[in-house]
Amino acid sequence: MTVRYDIAIVGSGFAGSLLAMIAHRLGRSVVLIERGRHPRVVIGESSTPITNLLLEELTTRYDLPSVRPLAKWGNWQRTHPEIACGLKRGFTFYHHDLDNPRHSAPDRSEQLLVAASPHDEISDTHWYRADFDQFLVREAQRLGLDYLDETNLTGFAESDDEVRLEGTRHGEKISVSAEFLVDASGPRGFLHCALGLQELQLPGFPATQALYSHFSGVRRLENLYPTPDRQSPPYPVDDAAVHHVFDGGWIWVLQFNNGMTSAGIAATDALAEKLKLTDGADAWQRILHRIPALESQFAAAKAERPFTHMPRLAFRSATISGSRWALLPSAAGFVDPLLSTGFPLTLLGVARLGEIFEHDWGTERFAARLQTYAAQTEGELLATGRLIASLYANMNNFSLFTSLSLLYFATASFSETARRLGKPHLASSFLLHNHPLFGPACIRLFERARQVRSGQESDELAEDILKAIEPFNVAGLGDPRRRNWYPVNPEDLAHSASKVEASQDEVMELLKRCGFQLQ
Numbered sequence: 001m002t003v004r005y006d007i008a009i010v011g012s013g014f015a016g017s018l019l020a021m022i023a024h025r026l027g028r029s030v031v032l033i034e035r036g037r038h039p040r041v042v043i044g045e046s047s048t049p050i051t052n053l054l055l056e057e058l059t060t061r062y063d064l065p066s067v068r069p070l071a072k073w074g075n076w077q078r079t080h081p082e083i084a085c086g087l088k089r090g091f092t093f094y095h096h097d098l099d100n101p102r103h104s105a106p107d108r109s110e111q112l113l114v115a116a117s118p119h120d121e122i123s124d125t126h127w128y129r130a131d132f133d134q135f136l137v138r139e140a141q142r143l144g145l146d147y148l149d150e151t152n153l154t155g156f157a158e159s160d161d162e163v164r165l166e167g168t169r170h171g172e173k174i175s176v177s178a179e180f181l182v183d184a185s186g187p188r189g190f191l192h193c194a195l196g197l198q199e200l201q202l203p204g205f206p207a208t209q210a211l212y213s214h215f216s217g218v219r220r221l222e223n224l225y226p227t228p229d230r231q232s233p234p235y236p237v238d239d240a241a242v243h244h245v246f247d248g249g250w251i252w253v254l255q256f257n258n259g260m261t262s263a264g265i266a267a268t269d270a271l272a273e274k275l276k277l278t279d280g281a282d283a284w285q286r287i288l289h290r291i292p293a294l295e296s297q298f299a300a301a302k303a304e305r306p307f308t309h310m311p312r313l314a315f316r317s318a319t320i321s322g323s324r325w326a327l328l329p330s331a332a333g334f335v336d337p338l339l340s341t342g343f344p345l346t347l348l349g350v351a352r353l354g355e356i357f358e359h360d361w362g363t364e365r366f367a368a369r370l371q372t373y374a375a376q377t378e379g380e381l382l383a384t385g386r387l388i389a390s391l392y393a394n395m396n397n398f399s400l401f402t403s404l405s406l407l408y409f410a411t412a413s414f415s416e417t418a419r420r421l422g423k424p425h426l427a428s429s430f431l432l433h434n435h436p437l438f439g440p441a442c443i444r445l446f447e448r449a450r451q452v453r454s455g456q457e458s459d460e461l462a463e464d465i466l467k468a469i470e471p472f473n474v475a476g477l478g479d480p481r482r483r484n485w486y487p488v489n490p491e492d493l494a495h496s497a498s499k500v501e502a503s504q505d506e507v508m509e510l511l512k513r514c515g516f517q518l519q
């Protein structure tokens, strides 16, 4: 017997479950289908202000009050202390020379600290995905939608009025039909295989690999890494997504409140080969040995699960939608964990599909809206690829790496402010990539960044980046007096009010509303 639904969603990561709940709230009949079972270990953990703003917007708009507290550290701790997470006050970067291991540089020229929140209460989080995703899928079930886990899908067929899925569950054959299918099964996922979709390169992006695990017994870096000139950093450096950057790659360290730490390396093929990443745990030890601060931090650490080696990190699907199906952005492509862009891109896709289900379901507009969705998803993936390719090209030119990163932080803080002020039209695309002037300017800047050959070219490019971000810079980024440490400063935002077409009073009101000042 075939069970028929409006919408089938394949993959119950956070995005599949969230979209399933949204579609259910919109009155659609939904089935959520998962290959494995929760809790399951999955990587991709660090959220950002835009991620959490999107989560807040979606859970408010679609009336999901039990999920909403997960958009901020303080509410999360009060309402769901049983769901493990990490405190993320900002982005911490340190630069290293793997061929010349030494402790930190005496000044701040080899570090970049960008705060994302002024205090813990409203700060971002790292999602401990085993707990987080299990919670969401349980919420989806609690709402009453159908959930089939441990399901092995073996067939996909599309006709004029439905898609049909065949498979097995617990030894029994199952058959599901739906008017529409969303693939939320990640890169090289269900439809990629079932339809034999073509994989494309991200233009100009180097081939990269990853090696990672979860660890216990990792110490805090702040106790090991001397702070240059003894000033207090804008936030505790470990309460962040910590990036250790070096020629050809970088290491992430994310600490959770359950004693676990997620850590791994992403590296170009050339560096991965040099470091022999395929050796797993042995390779990890060799890498630590070349970064004294990390070697101390991980001296008593234990990998709590086998290392995962990903021989190819980036992915891009040539096709993103059909007439009766769509890939979520996370199934359509992936660039790199650098700058935590996976979640916001995915949630932008969830929001767009939610709007299509809300306003265009069953109308003649549906097909055209779906094509727009696919074009937006592709455009944002390519823009992210260009930014991160330029960062990879400059991992050993840390001052230019810093300037390029500021470009990301400027667009992110501008977009967040615009959305929070109720002016999303000012920032309608990720990285503002479809802005008529800024978008093409970024393409040229990223292209130059991949070609830089001299110190002078590098300095000129850094200056041009600062000029390009000026109209969107609401956070005092690039101010030389800050010397690479950027706290969240309400005055920066107030002074930049006109950039977001607001008055200083409106901005101060917004900051109050968002809990900037602790009572």
Ligand SMILES: Cc1cc2nc3c(=O)[nH]c(=O)nc-3n(C[C@H](O)[C@H](O)[C@H](O)COP(=O)(O)OP(=O)(O)OC[C@H]3O[C@@H](n4cnc5c(N)ncnc54)[C@H](O)[C@@H]3O)c2cc1C
Binding pocket: 010, 011, 012, 013, 014, 015, 016, 033, 034, 035, 036, 042, 043, 044, 045, 046, 047, 151, 153, 184, 185, 186, 187, 189, 190, 210, 212, 328, 330, 331, 336, 337, 339, 340, 341, 342, 343, 344, 346
């Ligand atoms: C190494 C690494 C680090 C990352 N770090 C970050 C980060 O710090 N911040 C960030 O924003 N993003 C990060 N990302 C990206 C992030 O992981 C993704 O954006 C995110 O996981 C997408 O969530 P999702 O729910 O769409 O898919 P997933 O979490 O990938 O879930 C997909 C689900 O589909 C199921 N599935 C797969 N195939 C099938 C099938 N055939 N049938 C049924 N079910 C199936 C899987 O079992 C899984 O449960 C990282 C990615 C990688 C690779």
